Amino acid sequence: MNEQQRAWRVAVDPGLVVQPACAHLDDLREVPPTTTVGCEDCLRTGTTWVHLRACLSCGHVGCCDSSPKQHAHRHAEAHDGHHIARSIEPGEDWAWCYTDELFLQPG
Structure with missing residues (x-):
C-alpha cells in the first residue's frame, strides 16, 4: 500500500447505519504535486473552468462538474483505473470517487 492509498478514506455519512x-x-499511484495553472484540457482548447481537480x-x-466541459469527470470515464480526483483548490482537502x-477525506 503506497502513501496515497493510506492518505484517503471514505468520509463518514452520519445519516447511514452502514458506511x-x-x-x-x-x-491510486504516487502522483507528483501539480504545477499547472488551470485545467489542462481547457488551456489547450481555450475554454474556461470553475474549479480544478487532480487525478490521483x-x-x-481537469475542471470540476460545475465547469462547462467537466474535464475531470470525462477523464475518469475515459481512462480505466482513474476513478478518484482530489480538489486542488486553495483551502480544500477532499477527493471524489467518480465511480x-x-x-473522500484525508486519512
Whole structure:
C-alpha cells in the first residue's frame, strides 16, 4: 500500500447505519504535486473552468462538474483505473470517487 492509498478514506455519512466503501483506493499511484495553472484540457482548447481537480492515478488536472466541459469527470470515464480526483483548490482537502460517487477525506 503506497502513501496515497493510506492518505484517503471514505468520509463518514452520519445519516447511514452502514458506511459505504470505495473499491478504488487500490488504484491510486504516487502522483507528483501539480504545477499547472488551470485545467489542462481547457488551456489547450481555450475554454474556461470553475474549479480544478487532480487525478490521483496519473496527476491529470481537469475542471470540476460545475465547469462547462467537466474535464475531470470525462477523464475518469475515459481512462480505466482513474476513478478518484482530489480538489486542488486553495483551502480544500477532499477527493471524489467518480465511480462510487463518494467523498473522500484525508486519512
